[in-house]
Amino acid sequence: MVKLLAKSPVEGLVPLEINGLTLTESGPGPITSVAPYAGQEAAASGALKALIGAEMPSPNRSTGREGARVVWTGAGQAMVIGADVDPSLAQHAALTDQSDAWITFKLQGQGVEDVLARLTPLDLNPGVFKTGHAARSQLGHMNAVFLKVAADAFESMIFRSMARTAVHEFEIAMKAVAARAALS
């Protein structure tokens, strides 16, 4: 039987370190989309809380913590990241395994917002977008999910097929911010 080797879509491209900022791939573990059926929102949230200890988040928010996080990803949908979801939740919500559909990047360092400001139209000002906040928007021309995981760190989920383009976009923005900093 052929033995298949798991390979990262950004093998050899990350980690990147430019001017004190680091871009790494985070391996968040399983990703499951949870979309509660109409009228089942509260039941799904309660069942999820009992299963993994975190309820369904409200728009632009996340619940739980690393290893069992629930991130809002759209109208009537959230993704459970890092923990397996028991199939019993399927009585309240549509579940789909999305683990292999996404690549998750972590960008960390002083001035991380300056880099992301070149890539996304989101307002990531620390007074507006706080740790635990999540949003769906664009990174370049790619749809993405943004999650603030620490005061100086964001995770960005991109469709896995666009992983190399995303690294390219990140690298250009990181170099541009570094070049601007070197001028002043």
Next chain:
Amino acid sequence: MRIKCPLCGDRDSREFTPMGHETYMNRPDDEGWSPAWDNYLHLRDNPAGITREMWYHGAGCTSWLRVERDTVTHDILRVELAVDVKRGNA
């Protein structure tokens, strides 16, 4: 131009796609051909002023929105989730 999505908040227009007049929310009931279908598919006003349109927040929450805006000033006057309008919750 920025649109304040009821779910996502104030967002840049590049996240949205316009579909057209809110007529698209009211599909005729009859299955055959009728003047109502002609109106639904083809007949549109081109107002200089306030109009209501369907916009899709594709790079955000993926909701359909009903946006009331002024075509002269580009002001966005009101934004509602189409699903709320349809169910009478708006």
